[in-house]
Amino acid sequence: MPGRRGGALGVALLAALLGWSLVLPGATASADVNWSGVRAVTSTTAALTPGESAWVTVTWAAQQTVTDWSTTVAAPAGVTVTYPTTRGGSDTSLYGSATLVGSVTDFTAFKLSVPYTQRTSFTVTVTSTYMGCTGLLTCLDQLLRSGDRSTWLAAGIRQGTTTATVTVPVQAAVGVPFTQNTTEVPVAAGSSSFHKIAFTGGQTDLAGFTVRAGTLPTGLAVTYPGDGSAATLNGSSSLLGRSADYVSLRFVTTGLAPGRYVVPLTISYTAAAPVTTVGTVTLVVS
Numbered sequence: 001m002p003g004r005r006g007g008a009l010g011v012a013l014l015a016a017l018l019g020w021s022l023v024l025p026g027a028t029a030s031a032d033v034n035w036s037g038v039r040a041v042t043s044t045t046a047a048l049t050p051g052e053s054a055w056v057t058v059t060w061a062a063q064q065t066v067t068d069w070s071t072t073v074a075a076p077a078g079v080t081v082t083y084p085t086t087r088g089g090s091d092t093s094l095y096g097s098a099t100l101v102g103s104v105t106d107f108t109a110f111k112l113s114v115p116y117t118q119r120t121s122f123t124v125t126v127t128s129t130y131m132g133c134t135g136l137l138t139c140l141d142q143l144l145r146s147g148d149r150s151t152w153l154a155a156g157i158r159q160g161t162t163t164a165t166v167t168v169p170v171q172a173a174v175g176v177p178f179t180q181n182t183t184e185v186p187v188a189a190g191s192s193s194f195h196k197i198a199f200t201g202g203q204t205d206l207a208g209f210t211v212r213a214g215t216l217p218t219g220l221a222v223t224y225p226g227d228g229s230a231a232t233l234n235g236s237s238s239l240l241g242r243s244a245d246y247v248s249l250r251f252v253t254t255g256l257a258p259g260r261y262v263v264p265l266t267i268s269y270t271a272a273a274p275v276t277t278v279g280t281v282t283l284v285v286s
Contacts, residue, residue: 036132037063040164051204066132082111214264219255
């Protein structure tokens with residue numbers, strides 16, 4: 001027992017001299033000791049709002065270089081996680097590459113879609129796997145050879161896993177739910193053609209976004225794509241937060257003289273609840 005205790009003390013002293021940590025808080029690995037020193041630096045992401053979809057990031061650090069990085073995220077029921085399409089959409093990796101260089105931080109990004117019913121902060125569990133050095137001697141060899149990966153790969157590596165719990169703050173949305181970008185539409189007299197009315201989303205997603213014209217000036221008629229009762233967005237059924245999209249309305253001006261005509265609009269969507277509001281667009285007929 002004295003010999004074993006002395007050997008363990010020697011390893012601990014060597015690790016201390018090299019500035020290593022044998023066990024890192026909040027991290028686990030396939031080995032009992034996280035020799036590569038991988039850890040999450042981020043404990044709290046940027047704040048989101050109920051109904052918002054946005055990319056958030058978690059920053060990582062390591063004492064020794066690890067490769068083949070992969071991160072997955074577990075979120076509470078109702079919160080949707082989306083990964084970058086560059087990896088097929090089943091996980092995310094690091095911003096720079098799939099390699100986390102020792103003593104250099106990098107981050108993973110993933111998109112969270114928060115339902116309107118989520119009014120309080122929540123946590124996500126972020127699990128990352130990587131290939132790293134298997135023990136003190138292998139990591140020491142990597143350190144002494146200034147990151148010569150071929151040498152320590154030959155010495156042997158194995159997969160490690162680290163898991164972190166990260167808080168996602170939830171706060172009330174600010175600003176208007178959307179902005180109508182198109183306020184005037186030039187139209188030729190005696191024409192019948194579709195024209196675009198553009199919108200930009202606010203901070204949150206608005207589902208079922210539609211636009212229809214109200215009471216029309218005499219001599220003007222309006223129809224909608226597919227002979228519908230209202231115009232839907234071109235890109236999708238939802239006006240996503242901070243994104244731009246448009247609806248198309250056919251203005252039939254065969255009975256209008258040149259001039260300016262204000263057309264009222266009824267705009268409907270669903271946020272935390274169904275909403276109907278009004279807007280206008282001015283036709284400049286020439």
